[in-house]
Amino acid sequence: MPALVSARRTTPGAHAAGVRGRTLGARWAAFAFIAPTCLYVLVFYVYPLAGNLRMGFQDYTVKSFYTGVAPFVGWDNYRAVWQDPAFGGTVLNTVLFTAGSLAVQFAAGLALAMFFHRRFALNGVLRSLLLVPWLLPLVVSGTAWRWILETDSGVLNQTLGHPVPWLASTDLALLSVTLVNIWVGIPFNMVILYGGLQGIPAQLYEAAGLDGANAWQRFTRITLPLLRPVTVVVLTLGLIYTLKVFDVIMVLTQGGPADSSQTLTTFSYDLSFQQLAFGRGAAVGNILIVVAVVFAFVYLRATRDAEGRR
Amino acid sequence: MTARRPASTAAALVILAVMLFPLYWMINASLLPSTELIGDSPTWLPLHGTLDGYRQALSTQGAHLVTSLVVSLGTVALTLLISVPAAYGLAQLRAPGGRALQFALLVAQMIPGIVMANALYVAAGDLGLINSPFALILADSTLCVPFAILVLHAFMRSIPGELREAAAIDGASRLRTLVAVFLPISRNAVIAASLFSFLFAWADFLFAVTLTTRDDSAPVTVGIYRFIGAHMTDWNSVMATGVIASVPAAVLLVIAQRYVAAGIADSAVKE
Structure with missing residues (x-):
């Protein structure tokens, strides 16, 4: 993985900074404190990652667990995934789910952050209560939504007055899981964007007000540009997390009906743990890694830029 | 205003x-x-x-709740054991390789969970640890360690180094300085890191559903999941289980609000 290669490359510099004015013994003693974590990173992140990359090139099935034999098959797993009739739809679902979630979460989060950025009674209490959905296990909130969206006795259809198959229809399942995921993500977006708004000096708005700028001009000329570093962080982190979403989809639809709400994450789970084709599941996982790494770099760049500006 | x-x-x-x-x-x-x-x-x-739902929930999900509790507490203990010395080494001792380690931890959080689950399942299978709470503790700690180090590091960095030097002059070893001086001062950060680790482990579903195949070894998230599958119409007890499973989050919010606020403010790196 390129990220880890470059991580190692930074070692000599960090090393040199630590050496200055200290004995060899002190350096080793200091290293002893982080050594367990270094070992931990190797065993629990690097090893699984390498294992998954390797498994993507192996015919790894249930039999492999008993025999310990998993022959290398080159790119066969990737070819099989590519030719899987569900793959194209899954990629499209992933894009729609991710883009839809990010856009609406961000817009709603920003609107709420701006709303709470003003002073009014009970602001602090109400704002922290908004975080409650974010602290609950996703399986629990997903289950609550499944009950709300239930076709026959769910409260949504009871209120609408006719039975809409929110989770049971191939046309609506993806929309439904996206809406629930948006609900999950709004508090996170609000908290981070609220923090960003607090960093914008109030004098800027006062000066703009004196110059006769209206609310829309203040929003587009001051708020949005000054919020840009925070925006990039929220959107890239949101993207990385949305790609990982598993619990919400599993509880609501298990990726169904007929793969209509399947994303790359649930598809990988389905291949590995339902069809027991671990090699192909790993191949899909590796595709996800590539996407995540690309955006991880966007995130790292963005945070470095933001720190540089501070 | x-x-x-x-x-x-x-x-x-x-x-x-x-x-x-x-x-x-x-x-x-x-x-x-x-x-x-x-x-x-x-x-x-x-x-x-x-209250029938709650009675039913406790009788069918009680064992799962206990499993969740054991796994979550174990995860907290393991996470602190690894994170506290690391944060101290990074923040106060400027350990060699520290920057590389921090970078690796940042990247580690971005590895998709399903990839970790896939690989950890195979490793747990090789070691005969499928269905073992110990495997779940190890797997869940991967969700917690990077965040705990981040919170603890941010706090310990703000403690003046003179304190460490004074302890050294008094003849305290580095480990003793950490345990007797820095740990008590960092109490709030340690509590915040523990609370979040507990919550992450408690809420985990992906590792729980992949690393447990027997119903009696599953934590409550998987318990609820299989419960909806089996008793689709019994919403009363499904929801009662959901309410019980939300209790740790509610407790966290009410009792420990200031720690939570500190934890969130410290880091934008948690979903």
Whole structure:
């Protein structure tokens, strides 16, 4: 993985900074404190990652667990995934789910952050209560939504007055899981964007007000540009997390009906743990890694830029 | 700027009501008898409430709740054991290789969970650890260690180094300085890291559903998941289980609000 290669490359510099004015013994003693974590990173992140990359090139099935034999098959797993009739739809679902979630979460989060950025009674209490959905296990909130969206006795259809198959229809399942995921993500977006708004000096708005700028001009000329570093962080982190979403989809639809709400994450789970084709599941996982790494770099760049500006 | 603005407060209450409605609806359903759950019109208030759901939930999910508790507490212990020395080494001792380690931890958080689950399942299979709470503790700690180090590091960096030097002059070893001086000062950060680790482990579903194949070794998230699969119509006890499984989060919010706020402020790196 390129990220880890470059991580190692930074070692000599960090090393040199630590050496200055200290004995060899002190350096080793200091290293002893982080050594367990270094070992931990190797065993629990690097090893699984390498294992998954390797498994993507192996015919790894249930039999492999008993025999310990998993022959290398080159790119066969990737070819099989590519030719899987569900793959194209899954990629499209992933894009729609991710883009839809990010856009609406961000817009709603920003609107709420701006709303709470003003002073009014009970602001602090109400704002922290908004975080409650974010602290609950996703399986629990997903289950609550499944009950709300239930076709026959769910409260949504009871209120609408006719039975809409929110989770049971191939046309609506993806929309439904996206809406629930948006609900999950709004508090996170609000908290981070609220923090960003607090960093914008109030004098800027006062000066703009004196110059006769209206609310829309203040929003587009001051708020949005000054919020840009925070925006990039929220959107890239949101993207990385949305790609990982598993619990919400599993509880609501298990990726169904007929793969209509399947994303790359649930598809990988389905291949590995339902069809027991671990090699192909790993191949899909590796595709996800590539996407995540690309955006991880966007995130790292963005945070470095933001720190540089501070 | 001292205006009370009652209209804004009213609007905020409406927003809050909309956002928290699913939680209210869960609590409502957990108290309603089955006859009131199925029908053409919703029952908005549990006026003829029953605790049958909770009784049923405790009898079928009690063991899962205990498993969750054991796994979550174990995860907290393991996470602290690894994170506290690391944060101290990074923040106070400027350990060699520290920057590389921090970078690796940042990247580690971005590895998709399903990839970790896939690989950890194979490793746990090789070691005969499928269905073992120990495997779940190890797997769940991967969700917690990077975040715990981040929170602890941010706090310990703010403690003046003179304290460490003074302890050294008094003859304390580095380890003793950490345990006797820095740990008590960092109490709030340690509590915040522990609370979040507990919550991450408690809420974990992906590792739980992949690393447990037997029902009796599954934590409560998987318990609920399989419960909906098996008893689709028994919403009353499903929702009661959901309410019980939310208790740690509620406790966290009420008792430890200041630690939570500190934890969130410290880091934008948690979903």
